[in-house]
Structures are given as C-alpha cells and as structure tokens.
Amino acid sequence: xxxxxxxxxxxxxxxxxxxxxxxxxxxxxxxxxxxxxxxxxxxxxxxxxxxxxxxxxxxxxxxxxxxxxxxxxxxxxxxxxxxxxxxxxxxxxxxxxxxxxxxxxxxxxxxxx
Numbered sequence: 001x002x003x004x005x006x007x008x009x010x011x012x013x014x015x016x017x018x019x020x021x022x023x024x025x026x027x028x029x030x031x032x033x034x035x036x037x038x039x040x041x042x043x044x045x046x047x048x049x050x051x052x053x054x055x056x057x058x059x060x061x062x063x064x065x066x067x068x069x070x071x072x073x074x075x076x077x078x079x080x081x082x083x084x085x086x087x088x089x090x091x092x093x094x095x096x097x098x099x100x101x102x103x104x105x106x107x108x109x110x111x112x113x
Contacts, residue, residue, distance in 0.1 A: 011074045035068040
C-alpha cells in the first residue's frame with residue numbers, strides 16, 4: 001500500500017482537475033501537469049507534460065500517468081463508500097437501531113462487486 005500512498009493522497013487532497021470541457025477519460029490535470037490519453041487504431045498511450053516524460057519519451061510511467069490510470073477506480077470506490085457513510089449517518093440522525101456487523105461487512109464486500 002505504501003508504494004501507492006501518493007496516488008491516494010493526490011485523490012484525497014483533490015490535486016487533480018478536469019481540463020476545460022474535455023472528458024476526464026481523455027485528459028486530466030494532476031498537480032500542474034496535464035495527462036492526455038491518445039487513442040490510435042488498436043492501441044492508446046499516455047502523454048504527460050512533466051519533465052520525467054520529456055526525458056524518457058512517452059514510454060515513462062510518471063506519477064501523473066499512474067494517477068490518471070487509477071483515477072476511475074478511486075472515483076468509483078469513493079462514490080460507493082460515501083453512499084454507505086450517508087446511509088449509516090441516516091441511521092444515526094434518525095436514531096434508528098444500529099446496523100449489524102454482518103450488514104456492514106456485506107455492504108463493504110458489495111463495494112468490490
């Protein structure tokens with residue numbers, strides 16, 4: 001987990017943004033760098049504006065490109081977890097009986113599906 005901690009930190013601290021009206025699946029600004037997915041016939045590759053990519057060509061896999069690749073997964077997991085948190089907070093706010101441990105485990109497992 002430690003080797004990917006920086007990717008999670010980028011997400012949690014919201015150090016990314018959409019570029020103009022371009023889909024986040026095609027381009028994403030990570031810190032001050034822009035990562036673009038270029039799709040050609042039967043393949044695609046990522047281009048980053050950072051110095052690391054410039055030194056080693058487009059084949060390097062800088063942290064900006066790494067984040068671009070994991071961003072959809074982080075977004076989906078975050079949405080599912082936040083939905084569960086809202087649901088559980090609703091139980092607390094409405095003073096409903098606590099959710100059972102079994103139900104919580106089932107909900108957490110459902111995130112992976």
